[in-house]
Amino acid sequence: MTDARVTVHTEATIDRIAPEVHGHFAEHLGRCIYGGIWHSDSSDEEGFREDTLELLADLELPVLRWPGGCFADDYHWEDGVGPQEDRPRRRNLFWAQGPEETPEESNAFGTDEFLEYCERIGTEPYLAANVGSGDPQEAANWVEYCNYEGDTELADRRRENGREDSYGVKYWGLGNENWGCGGRMTPEQYAREYRRYATYVGTMDNLLVEEDLELIACGFEGHEWNRRFMEEVAGAPWGTEFPLDHLTLHHYYGQGMTVSEADDEQYDRFLADALETEDHIERIAAAINAVATTRDIGVIIDEWGSWHPEATADNGLEQPGTVLDALSAASVLDIFNDHSDVVTMTNIAQTVNVLQCLVETDEDDAWARPTYHVFDLYAPHKGNEAVQTSVSTPSRELEDDRELPLVGSSASVDADEAYVTLTNLDCHSSQTVELSLEGTEPAEEDVSGEILFADQEPDLEVTADNAAEFGAEQLAVSVDTDGTLTTELPPSTVAAVSID
Ligand code: AHR
Helix, strand or coil, X not given: CCCEEEEEEEEEEEEECCHHHHEEECCCCCCCCECXXXXXXXXXXXXXXXXXXXXXXXXXXXXXXXXXXXXXXXXXXXXXXXXXXXXXXXECCCCCCCCCCCCEECCCCCHHHHHHHHHHHCCEEEEEECCCCCCXXXXXXXXXXXXXXXXXXHXXXXXXXXXXXXXXXCEEEECCCCCCCCCCCCHHHHHHHHHXXXXXXXXXXXXXXXXXXXXXXXXCCCHHHHHHHHHHHCCCCCHHHCCCCEEEEEEEXXXXXXXXXXXXXXXXXXXXXXXXXXXXXXXXXXXXXXCCCCCCCEEEEEEEEECCCCCCHHHCCCCCCEHHHHHHHHHHHHHHHHCXXXXXXXXXXCCECCCCCCEEECCCCEEECHXXXXXXXXXXXXXXXXXXXXXXXXXXECCCCCEEECEEEEEEECCCCEEEEEEECCCCCCEEEEEEECCCCCCHHHEEEEEECCCCCCCCECCCCCHHHHXXXXXXXXXXXXXXXXXXXXXXXXXEEEEC
């Protein structure tokens, strides 16, 4: 008996899925940079951990945001360039109480190390400038140091530090959580600061040889804030001509729930919280559209993912990597696909060891978390054209009156194939799913599928010892004579079907 039906409307295109939607975020916090990315027994001579580097390079991350987070709101980039021995040691204002690796900031990992790392793993850098305690000149100088090809003191300093050519850094965030750790500003105050910063950083655009800069402003989950920011920032005399390419918000979920202690009802609430990402996208897009258009100013979710009570500042925001978290990531990636007409980038928090990281390390090893495998399974969507899906699914009514749809899906197409991802958010029952593609009657040999977590419980935590068990397996898909596909999704699983 069929539980859910998914219809893929192959001609109803939404927009291209920006590869940057699969982006990541790395902050000087706990063991993300120090211990995770930089310096350990398994580091190469430049100090990068080779095991982490290989895992991230294999995943082909499209973009990596750095150095924060709140850390960026107090970071002075000049502390982190030049000879290592001359770099000042500073307190890490927001994350000093973390694990012993990072009570203070050594500045050993700075701009050149980060940009070199991005090149080594094949990703675009996204630098977040300090609007909290910095000034516009400092931000504009950072752009000049990174990107200018001419004959100035800052460009020469980059050359002296070993880098002849421009790094061509395209993405520049002007602020982070400026309603909080980024200066506790009102939206109007931040909009005025943003205008000052964008004036000087935006002018650097004229100096660039290779890249146009994309300037990114920081928004908020509270959507009144975004509307007020947009009204102020777009005010006369600049109007929508003002340099603003993307507006961001952060969405974390899971704060009230330790996965290992939770019951099914709490799992459902957690997954429903993840699905609220959709409302946030729609509301921030509406705030933009009130004064501009989301085609000119994209939506970025530059921090998202689970944040459970175990992750505290004292332990460097570390929490176990579970199947349930990975399941939530899959359903959020489906939402991003469905909103590819407005979402230009997202950055899950964080890349290594912190929050819903993809890679976890100890002294000796680095291993992929379940969420890593979700990004891997969803990778074929990157750069495809998203198309609409209709999903008819059973749902569960939650105590707080919300509904959790049990089966989720999104789909994309390129010249050769359609790619459909599916989630079974029901953590204790299987779902039989019927899948059809409008205008297509595929034969058995045109169809292949993969599934994640078929043999694992939702609360299973990854460790160095069991990490190999979370990879994708083949998914059984039957094909009817009329081209309808049928598959069974065990509880808390993520699957992908490709149809030639
Ligand atoms: O990702 C951890 C923190 O969460 C970031 O530093 C901050 O931007 C957010 O509040």
